[in-house]
Amino acid sequence: MPGEPFNAEPPRSALYRSYVTPVDLFYKRNHGPIPVVDDIERYSVLISGLVENPRKLSMKDIRALPKYEVAATLQCAGNRRTAMSKTRKVKGVGWDVSALGNAIWGGAKLADVLELVGLPKLSSSTKSGGKHVEFVSVDKCKEENGGPYKASIPLIQATNPEADVLLAYEMNGEAERGEEKLMIMRFHRRLYSTPKDHGYPLRVVVPGVIGARSVKWLDSIDVIAEECQGFFMQKDYKMFPPSVDWDNINWSTRKPQMDFPVQSAICSLEDSNAVKPGKVTVSGYAVSGGGRGIERVDVSFDGGKSWVEASRFQKTGIPYVAGDESSDKWAWVLFEATADVQRSTEIVAKAVDVAANVQPDNVEDIWNLRGILNTSWHRVQVRVGH
Ligand code: MTE
Ligand code: MO
Numbered sequence: 421m422p423g424e425p426f427n428a429e430p431p432r433s434a435l436y437r438s439y440v441t442p443v444d445l446f447y448k449r450n451h452g453p454i455p456v457v458d459d460i461e462r463y464s465v466l467i468s469g470l471v472e473n474p475r476k477l478s479m480k481d482i483r484a485l486p487k488y489e490v491a492a493t494l495q496c497a498g499n500r501r502t503a504m505s506k507t508r509k510v511k512g513v514g515w516d517v518s519a520l521g522n523a524i525w526g527g528a529k530l531a532d533v534l535e536l537v538g539l540p541k542l543s544s545s546t547k548s549g550g551k552h553v554e555f556v557s558v559d560k561c562k563e564e565n566g567g568p569y570k571a572s573i574p575l576i577q578a579t580n581p582e583a584d585v586l587l588a589y590e591m592n593g594e595a596e597r598g599e600e601k602l603m604i605m606r607f608h609r610r611l612y613s614t615p616k617d618h619g620y621p622l623r624v625v626v627p628g629v630i631g632a633r634s635v636k637w638l639d640s641i642d643v644i645a646e647e648c649q650g651f652f653m654q655k656d657y658k659m660f661p662p663s664v665d666w667d668n669i670n671w672s673t674r675k676p677q678m679d680f681p682v683q684s685a686i687c688s689l690e691d692s693n694a695v696k697p698g699k700v701t702v703s704g705y706a707v708s709g710g711g712r713g714i715e716r717v718d719v720s721f722d723g724g725k726s727w728v729e730a731s732r733f734q735k736t737g738i739p740y741v742a743g744d745e746s747s748d749k750w751a752w753v754l755f756e757a758t759a760d761v762q763r764s765t766e767i768v769a770k771a772v773d774v775a776a777n778v779q780p781d782n783v784e785d786i787w788n789l790r791g792i793l794n795t796s797w798h799r800v801q802v803r804v805g806h
Contacts, residue, residue, distance in 0.1 A: 425450040425561075426617070429518040436687035436703045436754055440491075441521035443591055448617045449496050449519065451569055451652075452561035455637050457621055465587075465622065469642035470551060472538035479621060481536075482587060485528040489593075490584045492627040492750035493707045494634060495520035495680055497657050500794035507784050510791030511666075517685035517798065520707070522752050525625045526590030531581040539643070542579040553578040554642040554650075555624045555635035563651040571633045572648035573626055573678070583711075584750060586625040587638065591618055627750035628709040629678050630792075632657045647676060662787045669789065677792065680709035682779055684717055684755070684771035685798040694803045700761040704798070707752035708773035715772045719757035723766035724781065724797065730755035730769070764804045770797045 430445040457463055460479055468474035498512050499519035531541050534553070542548060552572040561569050577583045619636025626633045632652055647653055658674040684706035689695075700721070706714045717730040732753045755769075770779045780786050783796040 425452055426454060427513050429515055432517050432685070432687040432690070435518050435521075436705060439522065439751075439754060440524055440592055443523075443618070446521035446523065446591075446618065447496065447515075447519045449498075449513075449631060450559070450617075451563060452559045454617060455558045456616065457558060457637060460621055463621055465638055466640040467533070467537045467643075468640070469554070469644050471534075471643050473536075475537050477533065477536070479589070482528050482533065482622065483589065485532045485536075487526060488529055488584070488586065489524050489526045489590075490586060490625070490627060490750060491522065491524050491748055492584070492625055493520055493522045493705075493752045494625070494631045495683065495707065497630040497632060497677060497680065497792040498790075499683070500685065500796075500798075501791040503796075504783050504787060504791045504794040508787055510787070510789055512791045517687065517704075520631075520705075520752075522705075522707075523591050524593060525586050525588040526593060527586040527588035527622075527625070529581055530585040530587055530624070531579050531583075533587055533641075534579055534643075537643075539575070539579055541581055542576055548575040548579070550646060551575040552644050552647045554644050554648045555633075555638055556640045556642065557635050558637040558639045563656070568639060569635060569652065570648055570650040571635050571653055572644065572650075573629070573633055574647075575643065577626075584627050586627075588619070588623050588625045589621060628680070628711050630657060630680050630709075633678065656790065657792060658790070659793055660788045660790070662785070665789050680707075681793060681795045682706075682708040682712070682714075682771050682773040682777045683795045684769045684779065686719075686767060686769050686800050689767065689800045689802060691801045692803060693800070694805050695761065697762045697804050697806065698760065699758055700767075700802070701756060701758040702767055702769070702800075703754065703756045704769055705752045705754055706769075706771035708771070708775075708777065711749045712773040712775050712777070713749045714753045715774050715776070717753070717755040717757075717769060717771045719755075719759075720768040721759040721761055721765060723799075724768050728757055728759060730757040732756075761802070761804055765802060767800045767802055768797050 496519035554572040718727040
């Protein structure tokens, strides 16, 4: 349908096969038509608002800053929404468990960019007076009445180098295949860029925070006195309790969702898959927000009565992240567990992050009208037959 936003997720069986999600398997979430920014010579990002020296930065200016590569999982707040809708209907795009992906983002740190306009780098103990940094995009959407998609993050996070917020011009160090690659080569003679669907030529990546704040196709940055007043900050992507529905909602009572909670899902099995009796191995992903890495993943082969600890696999090729030994605090871990299964059962996964946060067991308890943050234990029904 022309003009309809393009949304897509890979089959879950494709997702857990590689630690770094290939660009063509990376979910795509758009609120308007995908804009094509192809005149890189003229492309610039205006940085203004509460700054001493407002400035227009070209791609060349941004590329001249130190380049960082950060392994970060981007997850849509609506991931696993379809399952939440089964108990009581929610509003929003339906997603299975694959509205997320793990990429190696390459680009300049926002903290370095903001220093160019006179904003000093902050440590987490410095106050920034509640100011926010707003990202305004090139694409237009109906929720903003034809205006641009936008979002903001606190200045204290934006100017903290350790928050690893990037203006990314590379995704997995490669461009997308086929036509897109040709287009990039033709116009820019460079292979490396963030591909078109994911924000080419420049997108924000806010590690550990719901995908909605990682604005694609960046047009300008404003430093503002309070959080962005746009639709997606104020009238969407907020977490309400199960008692709030469309007839009694008061949007101003809640803050915009930022960090995502601990999450996991089984990817190697779908509901009603048949397996042979004997050893069954399940695989999937686990990830937490706010830089809280994964401590462990528990898997149950009897509907949650007993648990085994899963093992992790695939941790090669992770780039070094300054100041972080483990280098993967923003990234998912892939897990695997095996057990002997003799009859039909429910297989369950739940993850625990380094702050000992655990996923809630039932989706009913975290039901919310927008269907966001379904992080309940992931359950898969399997049939065992000879
Ligand atoms: N940025 C712009 N400009 N327009 C959008 O519609 N969608 C947001 C975010 N940034 C969006 C955007 C949402 S809700 C998500 S989950 C992520 O982008 C999806 O990023 P991806 O398409 O690269 O996976
Ligand atoms: Mo999203």
